[in-house]
Amino acid sequence: MSLAEDTRTRSLPDRLNGPGTRILKSWELLLFGIAVLIFVANTQASPYFLDPWNLSDATFNFTEKAMIGFAMALLIISGEIDLSVAGIIALASTAMGWALQFGVGTPGLIAIGLAVGLLCGAFNGVLVTRLGLPSIVVTIGTMSLFRGISYIVLGDQAFNGYPDSFAWLGRGYVFWVISFELTLFALFAVIYGVVLHKTNFGRHVYTIGNNPMAARFSGIRVERVKMILFLLTGLMSGIAAICLTARLGSTRPSIAYAWELEVVTMVVLGGVSILGGSGSILGVVIAALVMGMVTFGLGLLNVPGIVMSIFIGGLLIGVIAIPRLVTKLRRA
Amino acid sequence: MIRDFIKSREAILVAALIALILVVESRFSGFAAPGNLASVFNDTSILIILALGQTLVILTRCIDLSLASNLALTGMVTAMINAAMPGVPVIALIAIAIGLGVVMGMFNGILVWKLDIPPIVVTLGTLTIYRGLIFLISGGEWVNSHEMGEAYKAVPRFDLLGLPVLSWIAIAVIAGFAVLVNRTALGRAFYAVGGNPHAAVYTGIDVGKTRFAAFTIAGGLAGLCGYLWVSRYAVAYVDVAGGFELDVVAACVIGGISIAGGLGTVTGAVLGALFLGTIKNALPVAGISPFWQLAISGAAIIIAVAFNAQSNRKQGRIILKSAEHAS
Numbered sequence: 001m002s003l004a005e006d007t008r009t010r011s012l013p014d015r016l017n018g019p020g021t022r023i024l025k026s027w028e029l030l031l032f033g034i035a036v037l038i039f040v041a042n043t044q045a046s047p048y049f050l051d052p053w054n055l056s057d058a059t060f061n062f063t064e065k066a067m068i069g070f071a072m073a074l075l076i077i078s079g080e081i082d083l084s085v086a087g088i089i090a091l092a093s094t095a096m097g098w099a100l101q102f103g104v105g106t107p108g109l110i111a112i113g114l115a116v117g118l119l120c121g122a123f124n125g126v127l128v129t130r131l132g133l134p135s136i137v138v139t140i141g142t143m144s145l146f147r148g149i150s151y152i153v154l155g156d157q158a159f160n161g162y163p164d165s166f167a168w169l170g171r172g173y174v175f176w177v178i179s180f181e182l183t184l185f186a187l188f189a190v191i192y193g194v195v196l197h198k199t200n201f202g203r204h205v206y207t208i209g210n211n212p213m214a215a216r217f218s219g220i221r222v223e224r225v226k227m228i229l230f231l232l233t234g235l236m237s238g239i240a241a242i243c244l245t246a247r248l249g250s251t252r253p254s255i256a257y258a259w260e261l262e263v264v265t266m267v268v269l270g271g272v273s274i275l276g277g278s279g280s281i282l283g284v285v286i287a288a289l290v291m292g293m294v295t296f297g298l299g300l301l302n303v304p305g306i307v308m309s310i311f312i313g314g315l316l317i318g319v320i321a322i323p324r325l326v327t328k329l330r331r332a
Numbered sequence: 333m334i335r336d337f338i339k340s341r342e343a344i345l346v347a348a349l350i351a352l353i354l355v356v357e358s359r360f361s362g363f364a365a366p367g368n369l370a371s372v373f374n375d376t377s378i379l380i381i382l383a384l385g386q387t388l389v390i391l392t393r394c395i396d397l398s399l400a401s402n403l404a405l406t407g408m409v410t411a412m413i414n415a416a417m418p419g420v421p422v423i424a425l426i427a428i429a430i431g432l433g434v435v436m437g438m439f440n441g442i443l444v445w446k447l448d449i450p451p452i453v454v455t456l457g458t459l460t461i462y463r464g465l466i467f468l469i470s471g472g473e474w475v476n477s478h479e480m481g482e483a484y485k486a487v488p489r490f491d492l493l494g495l496p497v498l499s500w501i502a503i504a505v506i507a508g509f510a511v512l513v514n515r516t517a518l519g520r521a522f523y524a525v526g527g528n529p530h531a532a533v534y535t536g537i538d539v540g541k542t543r544f545a546a547f548t549i550a551g552g553l554a555g556l557c558g559y560l561w562v563s564r565y566a567v568a569y570v571d572v573a574g575g576f577e578l579d580v581v582a583a584c585v586i587g588g589i590s591i592a593g594g595l596g597t598v599t600g601a602v603l604g605a606l607f608l609g610t611i612k613n614a615l616p617v618a619g620i621s622p623f624w625q626l627a628i629s630g631a632a633i634i635i636a637v638a639f640n641a642q643s644n645r646k647q648g649r650i651i652l653k654s655a656e657h658a659s
């Protein structure tokens with residue numbers, strides 16, 4: 001892009017993109033700027049915003065979604081997508097609630113949540129990689145299927161009565177205002193950041209997203225990598241299901257309704273290209289903070305949830321449209 | 333031509349649809365009676381209209397997830413106008429609904445066309461924005477049946493030659509689409525743009541403009557459906573048709589519209605919608621809890637897409653695709 005602009009002005013700088021300009025022009029910095037603005041706006045708007053316990057409460061708005069978002073980021077970078085994540089949460093939560101009726105304890109419930117997540121991920125992965133089906137259609141199907149099974153099991157009923165040791169996973173604090181969920185979020189941010197940016201596997205994910213054919217010719221097992229990514233997304237949805245079920249203390253089939261759209265919004269807002277091939281975990285982390293703060297800040301101002309969603313939707317389109325609009329106007 | 337039809341996906345869909353109707357009929361007699369089938373068609377009319385709009389969008393390699401939100405917003409606007417100003421004639425309300433839908437479709441289309449933003453991102457955003465706007469204009473209040481005028485509610489139910497107007501509108505849209513898609517330059521452009529965008533450019537087709545046209549038409553139809561939905565069910569609230577955008581995509585996929593673009597027919601989309609609509613109508617007849625519906629549509633999507641992928645593979649589309657990657 002910058003090359004084309006520079007030749008138009010008939011001068012070439014010594015370096016096209018030095019490390020300094022790269023950071024200055026980066027998506028993450030822009031997003032971070034927005035995050036700071038929202039933070040400042042929130043402190044001005046509500047005197048209750050800066051209270052540590054309030055801020056701690058605010059983190060619950062995004063931790064579960066962001067955990068799925070990390071795996072989703074890898075999946076989208078590789079050129080696939082999983083719209084069934086919220087369906088997986090519903091199914092995993094229903095399975096845990098069902099097991100609870102037979103007196104299964106906390107470790108058993110966790111195991112069931114993780115296992116259902118993995119199984120659902122495997123189901124998506126097999127359909128996409130073995131049968132070669134487009135992931136967007138497959139996961140629209142499994143989204144209905146997974147949540148549909150929850151509806152068959154539960155109807156308009158709910159599972160309640162989770163033990164306290166299980167509830168801690170969603171409501172517990174590790175240290176002062178640092179909740180267990182926030183700790184998990186930070187832990188997974190580091191793990192996924194390292195895996196995506198510092199390992200061969202991470203490089204393979206980018207390569208596949210940029211050119212699956214070239215990736216295959218350079219010896220990358222494209223289908224296996226994609227299968228692993230679907231398994232990871234399923235697993236993270238299982239973990240999110242455990243946290244969310246523990247936090248809410250009950251399971252309804254409508255649990256985490258329409259979360260898939262929020263998770264995808266978060267990932268795209270974080271600068272991951274929906275066409276695959278680029279993005280970073282840092283971006284997703286900042287996007288999670290932005291979305292969490294917007295939701296919480298507006299919540300303190302008593303703005304209803306659905307109005308916040310206008311804001312999130314506008315943010316999604318705006319942050320992508322404005323840079324493109326500016327480039328376009330500059331060229332014209 | 334007949335031999336072509338027998339081998340086509342549409343023939344398989346027709347067979348599947350007939351088989352489905354017969355299975356239900358064999359256990360619950362009366363389901364296949366003409367009167368009942370007509371009411372199934374009437375129930376499915378809105379899904380058919382939206383699926384046709386979505387078909388154009390998918391043909392051009394895009395997707396519109398905002399159709400249901402568009403429908404709900406236009407429905408709410410017409411209901412509120414009707415409640416506040418009962419004097420406005422219904423025909424004007426329908427024009428407003430279509431006009432508003434067109435504007436929302438154009439907004440999606442212009443972002444895809446001029447700013448080149450991936451359609452899934454655009455419509456994911458507008459899905460939440462349009463839905464949120466309903467809350468802003470209505471304040472979360474419902475517009476109930478008794479607040480609506482009699483004429484407002486009567487139009488889609490009005491009986492014309494044995495069928496309700498709602499069904500006739502669906503039939504008119506189907507006929508219009510058959511002409512548009514098969515007999516006009518714009519219709520063929522949808523296929524060209526989705527089949528191979530690069531080749532389309534070389535044949536003088538403006539890819540962006542064609543996509544814009546697809547979004548605009550789909551938006552206008554969603555607007556029309558907004559009025560039809562709200563007047564038929566005689567209630568407007570924020571969550572009208574929540575999640576319906578996925579039913580629409582499902583109908584297209586079942587009808588054999590390839591999500592990769594450039595492949596699919598009007599007949600296929602109509603049959604896909606009818607297939608889903610028949611299942612939805614058969615469940616209560618068969619005494620199956622409506623809670624099964626979601627899982628069944630999910631399973632139908634997966635089976636349909638797996639089936640379509642198998643038949644597409646035989647046609648050697650892979651070669652075209654890889655040639656395109658090379659360009």
